[in-house]
Amino acid sequence: xxxxxxxxxxxxxxxxxxxxxxxxxxxxxxxxxxxxxxxxxxxxxxxxxxxxxxxxxxxxxxxxxxxxxxxxxxxxxxxxxxxxxxxxxxxxxxxxxxxxxxxxxxxxxxxxxxxxxxxxxxxxxxxxxxxxxxxxxxxxxxxxxxxxxxxxxxxxxxxxxxxxxxxxxxxxxxxxxxxxxxxxxxxxxxxxxxxxx
Numbered sequence: 001x002x003x004x005x006x007x008x009x010x011x012x013x014x015x016x017x018x019x020x021x022x023x024x025x026x027x028x029x030x031x032x033x034x035x036x037x038x039x040x041x042x043x044x045x046x047x048x049x050x051x052x053x054x055x056x057x058x059x060x061x062x063x064x065x066x067x068x069x070x071x072x073x074x075x076x077x078x079x080x081x082x083x084x085x086x087x088x089x090x091x092x093x094x095x096x097x098x099x100x101x102x103x104x105x106x107x108x109x110x111x112x113x114x115x116x117x118x119x120x121x122x123x124x125x126x127x128x129x130x131x132x133x134x135x136x137x138x139x140x141x142x143x144x145x146x147x148x149x150x151x152x153x154x155x156x157x158x159x160x161x162x163x164x165x166x167x168x169x170x171x172x173x174x175x176x177x178x179x180x181x182x183x184x185x186x187x188x189x190x191x192x193x194x195x196x197x
Contacts, residue, residue: 001063008066008084009076011092012038013120015112018103025100033108035119038087040102054127059101061087069099117148125152130160137161143183146174151181158182 018032028034040059047053047060058069066084067074075097076083076090090096106115125148133156135141141157143150146169157165158181167175167183175186187196 003064005064005066005084007078008086009090009093009096010086011096012036012087012089013116014089014091015106015110015116015119016091016096017112019095021100027100028103028105033106033110033112034103035106035115036089036091036096036098037102037104037119037123038089040088040099042101052131054131056101059088059099063087068097121148122152125149125154126156129153129156133157135160135162138163140164140166142166142168142187144168146171146178146183151178154178154181154183 013036015033015035018028018030018034020030021028039054039056039061041048041054041056042058043049045057047055047057063086065088066086068085069088074082074084076085076093085097088102089098104119106118129135129141129152133141135157137160139162141162141164143153143157143165146154146167150167150169154165154167162182164184165182166185166187167178168187168189169175169178170188170190172186172188175183178186189196
């Protein structure tokens with residue numbers, strides 16, 4: 001962020017169980033299993049109603065905001081002094097306070113230690129591919145970086161019908177794992193003395 005806000009509780013990817021809800025919250029109840037998302041949805045603004053954007057006017061990611069939107073105050077303190085929030089989620093704690101628009105209710109059968117990656121890594125890569133890039137069946141797609149986000153983007157390209165999926169990464173050991181997600185070709189830029197495009 002541009003404005004250092006400290007001290008704060010970091011963390012943005014997690015899974016959890018609702019302990020309690022605030023006044024007026026009807027979408028969730030104590031005991032619900034949820035995934036926090038740092039780009040929430042108010043469900044009312046033009047972006048939330050659009051099929052092309054999820055950059056909610058109210059709940060879009062803001063790394064500089066360290067307080068709750070409703071009243072501009074932190075919900076965390078230590079020795080009477082505020083500890084600030086991080087991207088509306090602050091998941092590096094046993095308990096956190098999150099705007100209801102930044103929570104997605106999930107099936108309670110889903111193992112929280114596995115599905116937590118859906119709250120950022122998977123949804124970011126997969127969503128960027130199927131909702132933004134929108135590859136057509138038979139097209140070639142190149143994906144730069146084969147970490148969690150890149151592999152999720154690869155899965156999106158595979159499900160969209162891309163016929164050739166080129167994985168680009170500096171670590172050749174990632175190619176074997178990438179094949180499971182549809183990678184057909186691998187390029188390590190370090191293996192070439194001139195640009196590979």
